[in-house]
Amino acid sequence: DGGITQSPKYLFRKEGQNVTLSCEQNLNHDAMYWYRQDPGQGLRLIYYSQIVNDFQKGDIAEGYSVSREKKESFPLTVTSAQKNPTAFYLCASSPVQGEGDTQYFGPGTRLTVL
Amino acid sequence: SQKIEQNSEALNIQEGKTATLTCNYTNYSPAYLQWYRQDPGRGPVFLLLIRENEKEKRKERLKVTFDTTLKQSLFHITASQPADSATYLCALTSNSGYALNFGKGTSLLVTP
Numbered sequence: 001d002g003g004i005t006q007s008p009k010y011l012f013r014k015e016g017q018n019v020t021l022s023c024e025q026n027l028n029h030d031a032m033y034w035y036r037q038d039p040g041q042g043l044r045l046i047y048y049s050q051i052v053n054d055f056q057k058g059d060i061a062e063g064y065s066v067s068r069e070k071k072e073s074f075p076l077t078v079t080s081a082q083k084n085p086t087a088f089y090l091c092a093s094s095p096v097q098g099e100g101d102t103q104y105f106g107p108g109t110r111l112t113v114l
Numbered sequence: 115s116q117k118i119e120q121n122s123e124a125l126n127i128q129e130g131k132t133a134t135l136t137c138n139y140t141n142y143s144p145a146y147l148q149w150y151r152q153d154p155g156r157g158p159v160f161l162l163l164i165r166e167n168e169k170e171k172r173k174e175r176l177k178v179t180f181d182t183t184l185k186q187s188l189f190h191i192t193a194s195q196p197a198d199s200a201t202y203l204c205a206l207t208s209n210s211g212y213a214l215n216f217g218k219g220t221s222l223l224v225t226p
Binding site: 004033035040041042043045048058088090092102103104105106107108110 | 118148155156157158159160163203208213214215216217218219
């Protein structure tokens with residue numbers, strides 16, 4: 001999983017609660033990304049960040065929030081406004097933001113809302 | 115709208131044969147295309163990147179072709195092994211240029 005850690009691996013949440021997923025990388029990469037994957041579906045982009053203190057919404061940002069206070073860290077908060085939060089969440093990073101950059105993925109966090 | 119389409123049905127092949135996976139796309143003008151492997155419950159792992167001016171690229175038993183006229187990439191695994199069983203994802207850079215869009219992936223099962 002190449003220097004990217006995500007925690008926890010499994011997370012259970014009650015409806016109406018916010019929860020924060022951790023993502024840390026020690027690869028000195030500038031860009032970081034959050035994806036969501038549902039069974040039988042492709043990866044969908046939630047948020048991405050090209051540089052510290054800056055981030056942009058992806059295709060499905062509603063109900064999620066992020067911060068990028070440090071280069072190494074890009075936590076994702078799943079808020080109670082997210083209607084269907086149960087999914088597999090993947091964090092990734094790439095060395096230089098821009099075209100062609102290979103992405104390195106973490107092991108993922110599986111979130112289940114009870 | 116932009117679409118990336120991969121074989122939705124799982125591909126089952128016998129060990130030693132060549133597996134061929136297809137990726138078709140619409141409404142992209144990609145400078146390059148990437149292939150990733152994903153095992154169940156794990157994050158994708160990068161395999162190969164091919165640029166628009168490259169017709170073919172090889173890495174060990176893997177071969178990728180890229181036809182920008184047909185808007186298609188083919189991914190081949192020669193002399194397949196049971197350990198090659200996984201889901202393979204095709205990815206293109208989004209029009210924003212800052213993130214990847216992924217296909218849904220094709221599941222490959224190699225049986226002894």
